[in-house]
Amino acid sequence: MVKIALIGAAGQIGTPLSLLCKTSDLFDEISLYDLVHVPGIATDLMHIDTRAKVTGYLAEDSGLKNTLTGADIVVITAGIARKPGMTRDDLFKTNASIIRDIFTEVAATCPLATCCVVTNPVNSTLPIAAETLKKAGVFEATRLFGVTTLDVVRASTFVTHALGDGSNPKDFKVPVIGGHSGATILPLYSQAEPPVSLKEEALAGVINRVQFGGDEIVKSKQGAGSATTCMAYAGFRFVQAIMKAKNGQSVTEEAYVYLPGIAGGKEIAAELGVDFFAVKIELGKAGAVKALPIGKISDKETELLGVAIDDLKKNIATALSFMST
Structure with a gap:
């Protein structure tokens, strides 16, 4: 029996994710939670x-508690979406307290669940989730993920747009590291498989x-609204990866994680000078098994990596400051 709990299921990401x-047919039970509409959505899906x-x-x-009770996987899409002119900082002010409150209940009700945070800004909301679980004494880095899969999907999709040769985006594997907003997102086209051949200016545009x-x-x-249906697709792709790993398959996916708590991650964190970061993660039955090294990257990517780390440090500091007060 496998139960998944979807928090924020009446939203523009949560509803299509619920349908996916x-x-x-991966789950025995799907439990939906939101402030409106979800009883009707559940009846519709049945x-x-x-x-x-x-x-x-x-x-x-006690709707949230009932939703989370017995959950093996929890996916959080709850929160407001970004609107034109809204900065990630503006978004943070509202969504930070939502994530804190949800994870307070996760800690009390299903502390062993694998949790996937979609709610933006992920660079900051994941550290809030981690700190909330730490305060409750139930934090396990191997079971907590910030979902950055949409960046990986876009990296494959957009390069095929630039190539313009009718290539299938799914034929390209492009690692994406860093964070999940703006300059913190770093697609490593130097490691793309198969290799990508674009002029410097075109690649910079991609x-x-x-x-x-x-x-x-x-x-x-x-x-x-913002990215919704594509984010639901990406979120479901990550959930599929979690399920494949739980069923014993060998799976590697990028995710934003607390590196020091995962095998191989402490060395990466020390090298980068940042604890929360998206890298390739080997997944297993119990969650993250190993964080994989970034590997060799180009000079331009090295330059962009420095920018990403600087921005991430600020995002993480904002989260930790919120939790300290």
């Missing part, structure tokens, strides 16, 4: 001919698009 989870039982809980009557692809969607939606 139900149609996948008309789909897959085996998972779907339940929906609102805040009243890197910039991967870094700021979220802005592209925010502007296009004219204030009606």
